[in-house]
Amino acid sequence: MSDRASYWKANLRLVALCLVIWFTVSYVFGIILVEPLNNIRLGGYKLGFWFAQQGSMYVFVLLIFFYAWRMGKLDRKFNVHED
């Protein structure tokens, strides 16, 4: 397989991983499983409510920087970075 193709494969794997986390913190924790999670408390927050109105957004931010960092490494590894 050419370098470009394996670079793309690696990118797709990373995107898939990130999107699984993206889906879990918002749709699963914030919507689908919100009631059972609400039985757990985080200070005054019910946990499901916290994910829906606070936690999911913090995770989104971290996810993008994680993705950018890992892609930066992949760019170098496959020698496809700019300049």
Next chain:
Amino acid sequence: MDLKTMTFLVVGATFALYIGIAIWARAHTTSDFYVAGKGIHPVANGMATAADWMSAASFISMAGLIAFFGYGGSVFLMGWTGGYVLLAMLLAPYLRKFGKFTVPEFIGERYYSRTARVVAVICLIVASVTYVIGQMKGIGVAFGRFLEVKYEIGLLIGMGIVFIYAVMGGMKGITYTQIAQYCVLIFAYTIPAIFISLNLTGHALPQIGLGSTMADGSGTYLLDKLDQVVTDLGFHEYTTKERLSKVNMFAYTLSLMIGTAGLPHVIIRFFTVPKVADARKSAGWALVFITILYTTAPAVAAMARLNLMETIQPSATGENLVYAERPTWFKNWEKTGLLKFEDKNGDGKIQYVKGDANEMVKVDRDIMVLANPEIAKLPNWIIALVAAGGLAAALSTAAGLLLAIASSISHDLMKGIFVPNISEKGELLASRIAMGGAIGLAGYLGYNPPDFAAGTVALAFGLAASSIFPALMMGIFSKRINKHAAVWGMLTGLSITLLYVFQHKGIMFIKETAFLGDMKANWFLGIEPNAFGAVGAVVNFVVAFVISRVTPPPPEHIQHLVEDIRVPGGASSASGAGH
């Protein structure tokens, strides 16, 4: 100094700043005008994107929506932030690598079809124009309420300011003013929130305050107290109140996420950074700056709701507020008609409960942010700052949308299709004229809002979600999707979304033409029309997939183009994808 003078000073100072920036950042080339010369630092672009994205709706209305919908309001929080994850991983870096000026330009080249480009231009213009009307209204209303200037005059001043910096500076001028506008709006939003959080919980950070105990020494958590207060009065518990159903909340969040990622005025911001790697980082920074406001909003919402309830029906004494003794802010907002009381049982006191006995006949959601500083008794300069913040939010979003509209007219329609031989100087002039025209049109629509103005922002997300996002994503992630697949996918996704919305709300939002017949409202899985963009997107993907299997694959040079945009650097593809 009285509040009005103070507001004039603060708003005047911010406007002078925007004009100063415009003079400093003039555009000299089409590249300056469309993509700020591709020289914007990723952090600066992140800040500009945040201002571009956060509109009058985010600044003024969102906390109010959450205050009354409680947990159900989460769809806006997750939906309008989660889209950036999709943008960072599925669209922005590849479109930056493509390296052109507009979104329809990518669609036209990737699908080697003028039809596709024109369909994309139509989707873009409809989505952006409907969106810009709301900003224009916001500008007029903010002037009217804070400066007691007539709505039309306020609108004209706003148009004049945008005209100066958008026509002169294009994307370059807009970018630097948006950075200034972000600073104004985030300051205006968080300062009152910090004071209110300190008052209620003793914590300066509203995000922490919302999860803490009340500062009254009772040891009760703020959210528990709020749940208690609202359920006592017959309302649904704040922290668990769902929006219609789980399926609906799921679809609504998904529609807003992919709609956000598909909105052209946001996407083009990522064309302004120097490198592909910068586009990824820049999306992260944009979300950092957005999240500062979006995680503060739920605290503002819950605290404002609690303050409002406790002022009217204090739970400690059980004595309702006597109407004659109502506070000044109550009187001020009554004058605007956004707050209305009706003494139904004639006892001179205010009953704020669920059901027929409710005497607070109108509590406009927008009050939650706008009256917040007054309710918390903050000094005048902070109230003046909130006015400037609301205007900054509306102006920055309007400018971004207007640029997307102007560039699709001058670059996609004129240069791309009707006058391909136009010189660079001619195109620059054309883009300035298109910008002026777009401002005039937006102003006219803001002055004479068509009946459908109220429902339109939701429509913009539905359109972007069901047409633009799938076409872009498939264009990058599949080499097999050809022009027939893309065009038919966009058209069916768009039509099905429009049909569902019009079926409920009337054709072009004219109520009498709704054609629901004997079908129940939200008949499809209980999904409301505003949440239907996600379904439209699924239809788009499926149609495109099926058509691509029964038609020939795209020509070889297009497959090379796709391979080329998937990697950041390296040799440019041999496809000669240039102009």
